[in-house]
Amino acid sequence: MKKTVFLLLFILSASILLAQDHKLILLKPDRVFDGETMHTGWAVLVKDNRIEAVGETNTITAPANTQIIELKGTTLLPGFIEGHSHLFLHPYNETKWDDQVLTESRAERTARAVNHARATLMAGFTSARDLGTEGAGYDDVGLKAAINKGMIPGPRLLVATRAIVATGSYGPKSTVTEAIIPKGAEEADGMDGLTRVIRSQIGYGADVVKLYADYRWGLDGASEPTFTVDELKLAVQVASSSGRMVVVHSSTEEGMRRSIAAGVKTIEHGDGGTPELFKLMKDKGIALCPTLAATEATEIYKGWRKGIDPETDKVKRKHVMFTEALKSGVTICMGGDVGVFAHGDNAREMVLMAEYGMKPIDVLKSATSVNAEVFGLKKLGQIKNGYLADIVVVNGNPVEDIKVVKDVKLVMKDGVIYRQ
Numbered sequence: 097m098k099k100t101v102f103l104l105l106f107i108l109s110a111s112i113l114l115a116q117d118h119k120l121i122l123l124k125p126d127r128v129f130d131g132e133t134m135h136t137g138w139a140v141l142v143k144d145n146r147i148e149a150v151g152e153t154n155t156i157t158a159p160a161n162t163q164i165i166e167l168k169g170t171t172l173l174p175g176f177i178e179g180h181s182h183l184f185l186h187p188y189n190e191t192k193w194d195d196q197v198l199t200e201s202r203a204e205r206t207a208r209a210v211n212h213a214r215a216t217l218m219a220g221f222t223s224a225r226d227l228g229t230e231g232a233g234y235d236d237v238g239l240k241a242a243i244n245k246g247m248i249p250g251p252r253l254l255v256a257t258r259a260i261v262a263t264g265s266y267g268p269k270s271t272v273t274e275a276i277i278p279k280g281a282e283e284a285d286g287m288d289g290l291t292r293v294i295r296s297q298i299g300y301g302a303d304v305v306k307l308y309a310d311y312r313w314g315l316d317g318a319s320e321p322t323f324t325v326d327e328l329k330l331a332v333q334v335a336s337s338s339g340r341m342v343v344v345h346s347s348t349e350e351g352m353r354r355s356i357a358a359g360v361k362t363i364e365h366g367d368g369g370t371p372e373l374f375k376l377m378k379d380k381g382i383a384l385c386p387t388l389a390a391t392e393a394t395e396i397y398k399g400w401r402k403g404i405d406p407e408t409d410k411v412k413r414k415h416v417m418f419t420e421a422l423k424s425g426v427t428i429c430m431g432g433d434v435g436v437f438a439h440g441d442n443a444r445e446m447v448l449m450a451e452y453g454m455k456p457i458d459v460l461k462s463a464t465s466v467n468a469e470v471f472g473l474k475k476l477g478q479i480k481n482g483y484l485a486d487i488v489v490v491n492g493n494p495v496e497d498i499k500v501v502k503d504v505k506l507v508m509k510d511g512v513i514y515r516q
Contacts, residue, residue: 119144119511122158125167125489131174131465131478134457134495140172142485145511150479165516167489170505173460174477175222175486177467178251178442179385179431180364183209183216183224183239184232187437189397194268197231197280205232209239213250215440220488220501222509223252223473225431227306227343227364228259230280237301249514252486254471256306256343257297258282260290260331262322265313281308287330290323294334304361305335309344310351321351328358341472343385349373356382362429362470367391367410369417374424383427383470386418388448390433418452428454429470430463443501450498457495485511 121142128138128150141149141156149156158164184205185196196205209232216224229236236255243250259281266281284293294305307323314320323331332342341361346352349368356363356376362383369384377384391414392402400408407415421428432445449459468477475483487508492500507515 120148120159120162121508121511121513122156122162122164123167123172123487123489123506124153124164125170125172127171127493128479129171129173129460129464129494130480131468132461134171134493138172140479140487142487142508142511145485147479147481147483147485150481165506167505170489170491171493171500172479172487172489173494174464174468174479174483175488175507175509176220176442176446176463176501177430177471177473177477178216178221178224178434179362179429179467179471180387180433181216181224181226181431181439181442182228182230182433182435183212183226183439184229184235185435186212186439187397187435188394193230193280197268197278202232202235206235206239209235210242210248210250212435212439213239213243213248213253215438216434216442217249217251217509218504218507218515219440219442220490220504220507221251221442222486222488222507223254223468223471223476225254225256225304225343225471227256227304228281229257230259230435231278233258234297234300240301251509252473252476254303254473255301256304257300257302259306259308260284260293260297261308261311265311265322266308286327290327290331291334294331298335298338298340303340305331305340305342307331307342307344309346309355310348311345319348319351321348321354323354325354325357328354328360332359356380364431364433365390366421367413367417369421371420371424374421374426378424378426381427383429383466384421385429385431386414386421386449387431387433387445388414388418388452389445390436392448393437415452418449418454422453427466427470428462429467430459431467441502446501447498456498459498460494460501463501485509 123140128135139153234257240253242248261281263283284290310321335342343362344355344360345364347365347367364385366384395408465477489506491503
């Protein structure tokens with residue numbers, strides 16, 4: 097009898113000690129957006145780095161050692177996912193793109209990228225696709241490793257390393273033919289050349305393969321296609337054999353048409369989009385990342401005063417394109433091309449998506465569950481039992497006023513609170 101009692105006490109004590117070893121946090125906001133739907137009066141229990149329970153507050157039982165955080169007046173959401181960023185770039189009104197590539201050392205650019213990663217996380221973006229280092233080689237792979245090892249704060253990264261362009265299409269350029277200058281991406285042509293470069297970038301750590309399907313290399317600087325349909329199809333075949341997706345920069349109708357025929361995963365920018373092309377994209381499961389904020393930012397740098405001056409031709413075209421995309425029902429990712437404008441201001445794209453006609457609830461989906469699904473980010477993008485505890489809390493209700501996504505009160509990544 098004594099042995100039995102002793103054994104029961106031992107098991108009970110061990111259970112208590114084991115429970116105390118776990119880090120438990122109960123978050124109690126006014127409402128929870130779970131990645132699909134907004135719920136009032138819900139709470140979220142986090143255990144270590146996972147979501148342990150979510151639902152109405154009175155249905156969640158928190159152990160005695162749970163840290164309780166009251167978040168009155170707020171909305172809790174899955175950590176935002178940035179779909180298109182360049183952590184090794186900073187706003188072009190500070191330093192022109194050519195000058196960043198040509199005159200800023202790799203050490204300086206990496207130092208900036210560390211700060212940019214931190215600003216991204218503190219803005220509530222716990223994951224991000226970084227779509228090209230723009231002349232900084234494979235340094236995004238090292239940046240990702242430093243974040244994963246806990247050396248520096250930053251979002252979970254999917255990196256594209258150098259990105260791929262057709263020879264002669266990309267910058268910086270020089271009229272001195274014998275000059276050897278750095279390029280903002282890696283040049284490759286033809287079946288053998290593309291195969292080699294794609295596999296090389298994968299070998300250096302690329303999570304995604306990015307190609308420029310068109311660029312400003314036509315007569316008088318017009319945007320024209322670069323790679324052929326066969327080259328793009330080969331790129332998709334080579335990348336997909338390693339389980340990686342191909343994303344393309346495309347701003348022309350023909351560049352988009354070729355990319356759709358090739359079966360890429362996402363099309364970035366999409367300025368040349370038409371109802372026909374968007375229907376093809378929807379039918380083939382290709383998503384659009386519209387980068388509205390980058391277009392507006394570059395026009396502002398040229399002197400356009402939003403709200404005062406009439407919309408420029410580029411802004412008008414972006415409005416038309418985005419409206420047609422919404423009508424078509426094509427999947428729309430949230431990605432602003434951050435780096436063209438300031439890191440940490442990532443939510444600028446979300447605000448513009450609503451301003452351009454997207455319902456706020458759909459903007460929230462785009463920045464969370466939609467991006468997670470399109471990018472293949474498992475156990476992210478939703479507030480759901482067993483999912484990773486990547487969480488952002490904003491002041492107010494973003495369904496009523498999307499601008500509150502910029503008013504961040506708490507950021508949690510992998511169960512760790514980075515901002516409160």
